[in-house]
Amino acid sequence: MSSPTPPSSRERILARVREALTDAPETPEPTRDYLPTHTIDDAATVLDLLHENLADYRAFVHRVADDELPSFIGTLLAENGVRTVAVPPGLSARWLAASEVEQLLDEGAPGGAVLTPYDLDAIDAVVTSCALAIAETGTIVLDGGPGQGRRALTLVPDLHICVVRTRDQVVASVPQSLPRLDPGRPLTWISGPSATSDIELDRVEGVHGPRTLHVVLLCP
Amino acid sequence: MSGTFVGMPAFPKAAHEAVGNTTLRANLRHATHTIRDKRAKAVAELDDWALLREAGKQIKDHTLRHLDTYLVQLEETVTAAGGTVHWATDADEANRIVTHLVKETGECEVVKVKSMATQEIGLNEALEEAGIAAYETDLAELIVQLGHDRPSHILVPAIHRNRGEIRDIFTKEMGEWGRPAPEGLTDTPAELAEAARLHLREKFLRAKVGISGANFMVAETGTLVVVESEGNGRMCLTLPETLISVVGIEKIVPTWRDLEIFLQTLPRSSTAERMNPYTSMWTGTTDTDGPRAFHLVLIDNGRTDTLADEVGRQALRCIRCSACLNVCPVYERAGGHAYGSVYPGPIGAILSPQLRGTTSEIDASLPYASSLCGACYEVCPVAIDIPEVLVHLREKVADQGGPGHRLERAAIKAAGWILDHPGALAAGERVASRTRKLHPKKLPGPGAGQWTNSRDLPQMPAEPFRDWWKKNRT
Numbered sequence A: 001m002s003s004p005t006p007p008s009s010r011e012r013i014l015a016r017v018r019e020a021l022t023d024a025p026e027t028p029e030p031t032r033d034y035l036p037t038h039t040i041d042d043a044a045t046v047l048d049l050l051h052e053n054l055a056d057y058r059a060f061v062h063r064v065a066d067d068e069l070p071s072f073i074g075t076l077l078a079e080n081g082v083r084t085v086a087v088p089p090g091l092s093a094r095w096l097a098a099s100e101v102e103q104l105l106d107e108g109a110p111g112g113a114v115l116t117p118y119d120l121d122a123i124d125a126v127v128t129s130c131a132l133a134i135a136e137t138g139t140i141v142l143d144g145g146p147g148q149g150r151r152a153l154t155l156v157p158d159l160h161i162c163v164v165r166t167r168d169q170v171v172a173s174v175p176q177s178l179p180r181l182d183p184g185r186p187l188t189w190i191s192g193p194s195a196t197s198d199i200e201l202d203r204v205e206g207v208h209g210p211r212t213l214h215v216v217l218l219c220p
Numbered sequence B: 001m002s003g004t005f006v007g008m009p010a011f012p013k014a015a016h017e018a019v020g021n022t023t024l025r026a027n028l029r030h031a032t033h034t035i036r037d038k039r040a041k042a043v044a045e046l047d048d049w050a051l052l053r054e055a056g057k058q059i060k061d062h063t064l065r066h067l068d069t070y071l072v073q074l075e076e077t078v079t080a081a082g083g084t085v086h087w088a089t090d091a092d093e094a095n096r097i098v099t100h101l102v103k104e105t106g107e108c109e110v111v112k113v114k115s116m117a118t119q120e121i122g123l124n125e126a127l128e129e130a131g132i133a134a135y136e137t138d139l140a141e142l143i144v145q146l147g148h149d150r151p152s153h154i155l156v157p158a159i160h161r162n163r164g165e166i167r168d169i170f171t172k173e174m175g176e177w178g179r180p181a182p183e184g185l186t187d188t189p190a191e192l193a194e195a196a197r198l199h200l201r202e203k204f205l206r207a208k209v210g211i212s213g214a215n216f217m218v219a220e221t222g223t224l225v226v227v228e229s230e231g232n233g234r235m236c237l238t239l240p241e242t243l244i245s246v247v248g249i250e251k252i253v254p255t256w257r258d259l260e261i262f263l264q265t266l267p268r269s270s271t272a273e274r275m276n277p278y279t280s281m282w283t284g285t286t287d288t289d290g291p292r293a294f295h296l297v298l299i300d301n302g303r304t305d306t307l308a309d310e311v312g313r314q315a316l317r318c319i320r321c322s323a324c325l326n327v328c329p330v331y332e333r334a335g336g337h338a339y340g341s342v343y344p345g346p347i348g349a350i351l352s353p354q355l356r357g358t359t360s361e362i363d364a365s366l367p368y369a370s371s372l373c374g375a376c377y378e379v380c381p382v383a384i385d386i387p388e389v390l391v392h393l394r395e396k397v398a399d400q401g402g403p404g405h406r407l408e409r410a411a412i413k414a415a416g417w418i419l420d421h422p423g424a425l426a427a428g429e430r431v432a433s434r435t436r437k438l439h440p441k442k443l444p445g446p447g448a449g450q451w452t453n454s455r456d457l458p459q460m461p462a463e464p465f466r467d468w469w470k471k472n473r474t
């Protein structure tokens, strides 16, 4: 901070901030009287709310038992005419075991290679897990962990199938979600398929991100 | 490219022209009324809205009070995570820094995600001068850019355009910039969105440099947050090799936990959604995911002047949700362009004159572009008392020149415009007496010589503004 003249812009801005605040009164510690959640603490209620809110923002929501997951995904991909699927590293091989599609493994997966944006643009769909889901807002959060991959994977292909483990990945509220997320990882919060309100403030689904979002609620 | 705000006529003249444009008025009325009702519903879902609002206000005030500490902390955390922090005192310096960073990459085009800060500093124009093409990728920004137009709303910059006009702009202009609009494009919003998707995709896929703003920066962790709907933000933040984020110094929140408030209040206030479709959070760079280089350009550009004003500094709490625009009877009639700034509506009326000073006619007239009805304060998720700041700024304008001064005339005309538009007043009067703390030391209309005698005013009467005005100006 004692570098020679002229002062850097950094020093000038900080000096101006300090000068501006010379007579400013001290502020108390912020009060946090708001609610940690708006939902009763009951797993079934929270899951129903997640389901309802995801569907309200035009995600397709499915409840599937664990042993039926491979066949369910296989059918879903076939019904959507999917021929190629991007596969993030760490995705359980079992999930795609009953799917007759070409699987393109991204970097980090055994035998995988870096898929360029152009590669991804030519791929029909992506299947991932998630870090957690928030019921009150109908949100799934991805953090690049196992089975999720880097952010581009869930962005460029037009169809995203995301599997939520309901046993331990669902929270009720935004305040409950943040302590479970690591800010050091790149995070993507997804609430429904991409949308815009830019034309006359009416919501239209489907702009640049995946136009179709399927959320599979995996029930034990 | 988007037109310039320089040399804008003062508010009343621009507003007068807007009112004459019936298409514009109909578009605005339709859009603002739609979103108003939806916002009220989204807010009503949360029983603790008032408490969230209070906490948001307090956190922002606390941050501003210790802004120097948090800026230094943010610089440390961003740097530790692999980012590079730059500081810009004004628009020119910010533009020079960004232009230099883009040139260093050897690229001559960038993709941009909507950012008020880059509009404020005129970055696109600066890049263009340096031979760099900046492509706006937000649908509304694309409409504005292709239409050689100016933004008129914070959230929906093309709110003044209806679907038919958008179709015409796409059909005529897209081919000039890249992939043309599909043959036989209709005006259904879904088809228009599809046209934008196709037009922009090639630009995203080849992009090497992305430019963004940020809704929040977390000092504790060095995390930046971008809240969006379309996925164009994710494209710009994820696919390029270099990411440059230009952010005002007031966008800081101290802790990771603080996001739990704003991620509840911002989406409900702006698009009236429980949560916007996409929120991206990143901290510096990550080896195998996203840009390899991340630059954060922190801009002052008048913010420290605003911070120095004990009444006016609350404007820096703003999280740019645009709720105040959507409820404002004056905005609804005058349109965004009349405010002569990238920040229109009530927030613009208090922010622009503080960021830029009140030496131009447009900036001197802005504090008068209001009926002081208080609807903006009622909806503001960080409880900015916009009427209080307006009255305070009116005093400042009144103090800066003698009777008959050019700026005073502009100001008094703005007030006159409001009075000539009973609709702009009537809608406001319902809440007029609810606005507190309106204690102008001097009367707000500086041009009317008969009462500019510096006498102190009694407390703001409980009667509506129009009656108060009529009584006091004669």
Ligand code: SF4
Binding pocket: B269, B317, B318, B319, B320, B321, B322, B323, B324, B325, B347, B376, B379, B380, B381, B382, B383, B384
């Ligand atoms: S002043 Fe308040 S209501 Fe207006 S845009 Fe800013 S945060 Fe939103």
